[in-house]
Structure formats: C-alpha cells, structure tokens
Amino acid sequence: xxxxxxxxxxxxxxxxxxxxxxxGLTLIFGTLGVVNFAHGALFMIGAxxxxxxxxxxxxxxxxxxxxxxxxxxxxxxxxxxxxESWFGPEMGTSIIDWSVPxxxxxxxxxxxxxxxxxxxxxxKHFYSREHADQILVTFGLAIVLQEIIKYYFGANPIxxxxxxxxxxxxxxxxxxxxxLPYPIWRIVYFCFSLGIIGAVFAFLQFTTFGMVVxxxxxxxxxxxxxxxxxxxxxxxxxxxxxxxxxxxxxxYAPINPPNYHMGMDFLVLSFVVVVVGGMGSLPGAVxxxxxxxxxxxxxxxxxxxxxxxGINQIIIYLxxxxxxxxxxxxxxxxxxxxxx
Amino acid sequence: xxxxxxxRRGVLKTGAVxxxxxxxxxxxxxxxxxxxxxxxxxxxxTLGFNVPQTGPYADEGADELRAYQLAxxxxxxxxxxxxxxxxxxxxxxxxxxxxxxxxxVTGDTQTKSDAARASxxxxxxxxxxxxxxxxxxxxxxxxxxxxxxEAGVIxxxxxxxxxxxxxxxxxxxxxxxFFNGYMSGAALAPVLKNxxxxxxxxxxxxADYTWGWTQQESIAAATEALGWETVNNVLTPLASTDFxxxxxxxxxxxxxxxxxxxxxxxxxxxLTNAVQFGLREKVVNGKDFEIVVxxxxxxMAKGAGANxxxxxxxxxxxxxxxxxxxxxxxxxxxxxxxxxxxQAAHTCYVQTLxxxxxxxxxxxxxxxxxxxxxxxxxFDGLGNGKTLYRAEDHQCFKDVLVVRGKENPTSEFDLLxxxxxxxxxxxxxxxxxxxxxxxxxxxxxxxxxx
Numbered sequence: 078x079x080x081x082x083x084x085x086x087x088x089x090x091x092x093x094x095x096x097x098x099x100x101g102l103t104l105i106f107g108t109l110g111v112v113n114f115a116h117g118a119l120f121m122i123g124a125x126x127x128x129x130x131x132x133x134x135x136x137x138x139x140x141x142x143x144x145x146x147x148x149x150x151x152x153x154x155x156x157x158x159x160x161e162s163w164f165g166p167e168m169g170t171s172i173i174d175w176s177v178p179x180x181x182x183x184x185x186x187x188x189x190x191x192x193x194x195x196x197x198x199x200x201k202h203f204y205s206r207e208h209a210d211q212i213l214v215t216f217g218l219a220i221v222l223q224e225i226i227k228y229y230f231g232a233n234p235i236x237x238x239x240x241x242x243x244x245x246x247x248x249x250x251x252x253x254x255x256x257l258p259y260p261i262w263r264i265v266y267f268c269f270s271l272g273i274i275g276a277v278f279a280f281l282q283f284t285t286f287g288m289v290v291x292x293x294x295x296x297x298x299x300x301x302x303x304x305x306x307x308x309x310x311x312x313x314x315x316x317x318x319x320x321x322x323x324x325x326x327x328x329y330a331p332i333n334p335p336n337y338h339m340g341m342d343f344l345v346l347s348f349v350v351v352v353v354g355g356m357g358s359l360p361g362a363v364x365x366x367x368x369x370x371x372x373x374x375x376x377x378x379x380x381x382x383x384x385x386x387g388i389n390q391i392i393i394y395l396x397x398x399x400x401x402x403x404x405x406x407x408x409x410x411x412x413x414x415x416x417x
Numbered sequence: 418x419x420x421x422x423x424x425r426r427g428v429l430k431t432g433a434v435x436x437x438x439x440x441x442x443x444x445x446x447x448x449x450x451x452x453x454x455x456x457x458x459x460x461x462x463t464l465g466f467n468v469p470q471t472g473p474y475a476d477e478g479a480d481e482l483r484a485y486q487l488a489x490x491x492x493x494x495x496x497x498x499x500x501x502x503x504x505x506x507x508x509x510x511x512x513x514x515x516x517x518x519x520x521x522v523t524g525d526t527q528t529k530s531d532a533a534r535a536s537x538x539x540x541x542x543x544x545x546x547x548x549x550x551x552x553x554x555x556x557x558x559x560x561x562x563x564x565x566x567e568a569g570v571i572x573x574x575x576x577x578x579x580x581x582x583x584x585x586x587x588x589x590x591x592x593x594x595f596f597n598g599y600m601s602g603a604a605l606a607p608v609l610k611n612x613x614x615x616x617x618x619x620x621x622x623x624a625d626y627t628w629g630w631t632q633q634e635s636i637a638a639a640t641e642a643l644g645w646e647t648v649n650n651v652l653t654p655l656a657s658t659d660f661x662x663x664x665x666x667x668x669x670x671x672x673x674x675x676x677x678x679x680x681x682x683x684x685x686x687x688l689t690n691a692v693q694f695g696l697r698e699k700v701v702n703g704k705d706f707e708i709v710v711x712x713x714x715x716x717m718a719k720g721a722g723a724n725x726x727x728x729x730x731x732x733x734x735x736x737x738x739x740x741x742x743x744x745x746x747x748x749x750x751x752x753x754x755x756x757x758x759x760q761a762a763h764t765c766y767v768q769t770l771x772x773x774x775x776x777x778x779x780x781x782x783x784x785x786x787x788x789x790x791x792x793x794x795x796f797d798g799l800g801n802g803k804t805l806y807r808a809e810d811h812q813c814f815k816d817v818l819v820v821r822g823k824e825n826p827t828s829e830f831d832l833l834x835x836x837x838x839x840x841x842x843x844x845x846x847x848x849x850x851x852x853x854x855x856x857x858x859x860x861x862x863x864x865x866x867x
Contacts, residue, residue, distance in 0.1 A: 079668075232471075234685045263661070342656070
C-alpha cells in the first residue's frame with residue numbers, strides 16, 4: 078500500500094512537468110495554430126536560468142592560501158563568493174542557498190522576452206505555412222537553442238540543489254499513521270505546478286484579456302472583425318506559454334540536474350500528452366499530463382517490469398494508441414481542431 | 418649447329434642467386450612483403466581519434482581529445498614529454514613513430530554505435546588512419562572494434578568497462594587498457610565488506626545495455642561471494658531521466674544497500690534521486706542504508722555534486738596518485754589545459770603511447786606485427802603500476818583504485834579520494850572465465866587488411 082501511494086506521488090510529480098509543458102504547447106497551438114517543437118527547449122532554458130543565477134551568485138574572488146596546494150603543487154587559490162564578502166558569510170551563504178527560488182524572478186521576464194523574440198522574429202513567418210514546415214523550423218530552433226546551451230554550459234549535468242531547508246524528506250502519510258517519506262522539494266514542485274496551472278486557468282477565465290483570448294481561440298475571424306487586435310494578444314499568450322515552460326524548468330532543476338538535452342527528453346512525451354488530452358484542450362492537457370505521469374510511474378515498478386518486461390518504455394505510447402482508437406479527438410478534444 | 422653454354426649446374430646456381438635477390442626485400446622488411454591497410458609511405462603517419470564530440474558524453478570526449486593531442490605533441494618531441502620520461506620502455510624518442518611525424522584526424526562517435534562506426538570507417542578509408550582509438554561507451558567500443566577487425570587496423574579502446582569488450586566480443590585487432598566490470602567487483606567487494614560488513618542485502622538498479630548487464634553480474638557475484646545477498650536487480654532504460662519510480666520500491670524492499678550500475682547522466686540522476694528520497698538517512702535491518710556506485714568518474718562526480726560524499730566506487734586512475742608516471746601526466750596536462758585530467762583522458766593518452774611503442778618495438782606499422790608486440794607486453798611508469806597486456810584477451814591487468822566521494826573537497830576537482838589501491842593479482846581472472854565468454858571466446862585471426 079505504501080509503495081502504491083509513493084508511485085502515485087511520483088506520477089503526480091512527473092505529471093506536473095508534463096502538464097505544465099503540455100499546457101504551454103496547447104496554449105500556443107490553440108491561439109496561434111503552431112505546433113511548437115521548441116517548447117521542450119524553453120523548459121530546458123528555464124532550468125538553465127536556475128543554473129545561471131547559481132553561477133552568478135557564486136562569482137568569486139581568489140585569495141592565495143600558502144598553506145594549501147592545488148593539483149599542480151602550486152599555492153591554492155581559495156575562492157570566496159562576492160555575495161559572502163558583501164553580505165557577510167552567513168547571509169551570503171543563505172542567498173546562494175536560495176538561488177533556485179530566486180531564479181524564478183529572473184525566469185519570468187527572461188522567458189517572456191525569449192518567447193516574444195521567438196514569435197515575432199521567426200514563428201510568425203510560418204503561420205500560413207503547413208504544419209510540417211512549422212514542425213521543421215521549431216525543431217531546428219530547438220536544436221540551435223540546445224547547442225547554444227551546450228556551448229556555454231557543457232554537456233555534463235549541473236547539480237542545482239534546492240535550499241537546505243527544503244532538502245530531505247517529509248512523511249506525507251504521518252496524518253494517517255503511515256510511513257511515507259517523500260522528498261520535500263518534489264512536494265514543493267507539485268504544489269507549485271498546481272499553482273501555475275490554476276493561475277493560467279484563472280487568467281483565461283476571469284480577466285478580460287483571457288476572455289478575448291478564449292474568444293479568439295474559438296473564432297479568430299469574428300474577434301478580429303470586432304476591431305480587437307487579436308494577434309497582439311496571441312503574441313502575449315506565446316510569451317506567457319514560454320514563461321510557463323520556463324517556470325516548469327527552473328523548479329525542476331533541483332529534481333534532476335539540468336543538462337542541455339533535457340528539453341528533448343520531455344518534448345516527445347509532452348506532445349503525446351497534448352494529443353491524448355485532445356489538441357487545443359487546456360484541461361485535457363493537464364488531465365492527460367497527470368494521468369500519463371501516474372501510468373508511467375506504475376509501469377516502472379518491479380511488479381510491472383517483471384510481469385510485462387519493457388512495459389515501462391512503451392506504456393505512454395500504448396495508452397496513446399488506445400485513447401486515439403477509442404476517442405480520436407483525445408480525452409477532451411474539441412470538434413474542428415486539427416480537422417479539415 | 419650451335420653449341421649451348423648452359424649447363425644444369427649453371428642454371429641451378431643462376432636460379433638460386435636470382436631467387437635470393439628477389440626474396441631479399443621480403444626477408445629483411447616484413448612491410449613490403451605483406452601489404453596492410455593504410456601503410457604510411459610518406460613522412461607522416463595518421464592516427465584516428467574517435468571520441469564523442471556531441472551527445473551526452475561530449476565533455477568526456479573533449480577530455481579524451483585533449484589527452485590525444487598531448488600524446489601527439491609528446492610523440493613528436495614537443496612539450497615536456499610527459500610520461501615518455503617515466504615509461505619503462507625507452508623506445509620512443511620524441512621523433513614521431515618510426516621516424517614519421519604523427520598526425521591525427523578526429524571523428525565524432527556521438528555515443529551511437531552506427532555513428533561511431535561511420536566516423537571510424539571514414540577516418541580509415543578517406544583519411545588513411547592506421548589506428549583508431551577512443552570512445553566513452555562499451556556499446557560503441559564493441560561496434561568500432563568489430564569494424565577495425567574487418568578493416569585491418571588496430572583499435573586501442575578508450576573508456577569501455579563492459580566485460581564483453583575483451584570477453585565474448587574480444588578481437589585480435591582490439592586492445593583495452595581500461596579496467597572492466599569484473600575488476601571493479603573484485604576490487605570493491607572486499608572493501609565494502611570491511612566497511613559495511615558481510616551481512617548485507619543489496620538492491621541493484623542497472624542500465625539496460627551491455628555495460629550495465631556485465632557490471633551488475635560482476636558486482637553481484639563478487640559481493641555474494643563475500644556473504645551479501647542480492648535482493649533484486651531492476652533494469653532501467655538507458656533513456657531514463659527520472660529514477661523516482663525505481664527508487665521508491667527500494668524503500669520497502671528490505672535492502673540496506675543500493676548499487677547503482679549507472680554511468681554518465683544516468684548515474685548523476687539516479688544518485689541525486691536516491692539521496693532526495695532520504696536513502697542515506699535510512700536505517701534498515703539495524704544498519705545505516707548505503708549507496709554504492711561501482712564505476713566512478715570525476716566528471717560524473719562533478720555532475721552529482723555533494724551527493725557523492727562518502728559513496729564508494731572504483732576507478733581506473735585518479736589524478737591524485739603520487740607515482741612518477743601519474744605526476745608527470747598531471748603536470749603536462751594541467752599545465753597545458755589548467756585542470757587535472759580525467760580517467761578517460763589518462764587511458765587514451767596511455768593507449769596512444771602504448772601503440773606507438775609497440776610499433777617501434779615491432780619495427781612495423783603492420784597491425785599483426787603491432788598486435789604481436791603488444792601481446793604479453795609488461796610495462797610500468799604509466800600511472801597504474803606494473804601492467805600486463807595479456808596475450809589471450811588483449812586486456813590490461815594492473816592495480817585498480819577503490820575511491821570514495823570526498824567529504825571536504827578543497828576544489829572543484831578534488832571530489833574523490835583513493836581508499837585502496839587493489840593489486841593487479843586480486844583482479845586477475847582466467848581468460849576463459851565464464852563472465853568473459855568462457856572457453857568459446859576467441860580473439861580470432863589478426864587482420865592486416867589490404
């Protein structure tokens with residue numbers, strides 16, 4: 078039983094990342110009609126925002142310590158971060174320790190800016206083109222972005238730990254008399270994801286801007302005829318979708334150390350999530366994200382891999398096939414989306 | 418009627434002299450007697466460095482390439498000569514190989530077998546590479562070794578740790594300096610027993626490919642022989658990025674040790690996840706829960722950060738070794754590049770020197786002559802103590818290092834500390850050992866190629 082609950086928690090955690098990426102993908106597809114294969118790269122750039130902030134906060138000055146030697150036998154240059162020098166060792170260490178949450182402040186404007194540049198500079202030129210062209214150009218862009226990151230940060234994963242106060246495990250089953258140790262940061266990530274998903278839905282549901290965007294998603298032409306500049310709003314939605322992917326990435330950095338390829342690892346799965354959820358359906362993307370996360374988690378258990386070897390590698394695609402055979406528009410897909 | 422001056426004796430004498438004259442070049446020069454692939458006829462010889470320049474092991478590949486460039490410099494008499502000064506064989510004089518200047522071409526394995534074979538093939542066929550070396554994966558090493566065997570060039574493996582490379586997939590044209598899974602188990606198990614006791618229950622997570630399988634088999638056999646029980650072995654897909662669903666079952670498995678048969682990004686992520694789940698704070702069966710990473714690399718340890726502290730594993734070589742060879746190499750590499758070399762860099766540098774030395778001792782670039790010179794060759798001064806290139810399987814036998822993640826590192830490079838130098842005798846096994854293909858395993862025939 079304990080193991081079962083732990084796998085559900087793991088699934089929800091993985092599903093959080095899938096849901097956030099799929100949410101952004103669906104927003105872009107629903108508003109601009111573009112299949113954005115660079116969305117995984119945006120998730121990766123978000124994670125590297127955390128790495129960048131950590132590196133900036135760790136910029137150090139060197140003091141030669143004659144009592145220690147380096148690997149060549151020369152006097153060791155001991156590095157001390159400037160923040161420790163400016164704010165004192167205790168405060169400075171705390172600032173560095175909280176680099177990942179601090180990175181959120183950087184991630185939102187950076188990702189929105191990247192989103193705007195991407196949309197205005199490249200993707201808008203492909204609105205009237207075939208989906209195949211859009212996929213090719215955005216996939217190419219994803220490769221360019223990941224190579225840029227590899228050039229500056231290397232190919233190795235970079236450890237980006239959470240604040241010390243949020244490391245370790247919490248017993249999530251204590252209230253029920255169960256022993257269910259679960260990493261605190263993963264709980265934070267899940268709650269954070271729910272918060273972001275809730276905020277996006279609230280934004281679309283309860284603001285005038287969101288109402289116009291939803292109207293535009295349903296009937297772009299009519300909204301345009303009413304004199305509303307829907308293109309500008311859709312561009313802003315692209316920036317918001319980029320920020321959502323970036324936030325998913327920055328908070329994911331402490332879960333698994335970021336590397337330049339992590340976007341690609343999530344991209345394909347996230348597209349499956351979008352298709353299973355139903356093209357253009359925001360609740361469908363979220364529902365499918367969590368559902369496939371949980372299924373993937375269960376498929377990785379010893380029982381599952383012993384009973385059906387290899388099931389952990391195909392479960393998501395297997396479910397996608399079943400869903401598409403039984404519900405061709407996905408779980409919550411709307412009629413008319415991606416249909417002639 | 419004319420009279421002939423030919424006599425039977427005269428014809429025999431003339432024939433013998435002519436025959437000896439014709440045979441002379443082949444008696445004294447093996448090269449011209451038997452043609453071989455990419456016989457270097459000019460003033461230079463080309464080596465092919467096939468390393469991952471893109472993909473997940475690109476950083477390790479970059480370090481291998483640095484080491485190769487350093488080796489080429491030293492072979493050509495540039496720089497401080499590095500390990501040429503400490504190598505017990507004194508054949509290399511810094512004047513290239515057999516007087517020919519060493520040049521090189523590079524290929525990108527991408528850590529994909531097909532891409533690695535394609536780049537090796539291109540270097541052999543288009544660039545005239547006489548020897549191929551490098552790589553950071555056993556799957557790639559085995560694939561490229563097979564290609565070199567067919568093409569008739571020598572393959573000096575880079576970082577490859579699967580038993581199969583010099584086990585069931587051994588080849589007459591292939592040579593491995595790096596240690597293997599069996600050696601890791603033989604070195605690590607006694608140390609683990611001394612530290613953690615002989616009553617332990619181990620849970621293995623294993624990367625699902627040749628290296629993972631052979632390492633798991635080796636570690637399980639070595640630890641079981643000392644009293645440990647293997648409670649489970651779960652194969653994880655190589656493409657896995659999040660290991661939480663594999664770690665969670667460990668919590669209730671009754672195991673008190675987790676063995677991570679992972680390398681590279683897999684190792685970094687699985688170790689990070691295991692630490693996140695609080696395994697290191699757990700007490701199971703009345704004992705502290707422990708994690709073991711059988712194959713360590715400094716570059717991977719850097720990726721795993723503070724999570725490696727106190728965790729044991731094994732390694733082929735470490736820059737902190739204080740023998741003359743290691744010190745010379747670290748000095749050369751560190752002075753040129755500003756940081757210490759990785760174990761991948763070390764094995765690649767050494768392989769290049771060993772190849773050059775074998776060519777010099779053989780007096781020929783012919784692959785079979787070089788192979789013969791390497792077979793059974795004993796040497797020292799290259800960083801691992803006395804070493805034997807065993808003739809039967811082309812595997813180097815030398816000391817193996819058991820290391821532990823350092824608790825208080827003084828720099829970003831100071832991540833591992835050597836716990837024990839396991840003598841070569843303790844990690845030596847029979848050439849027909851069951852884990853290495855048994856009696857059926859064979860090098861096959863050496864191939865000189867065209």
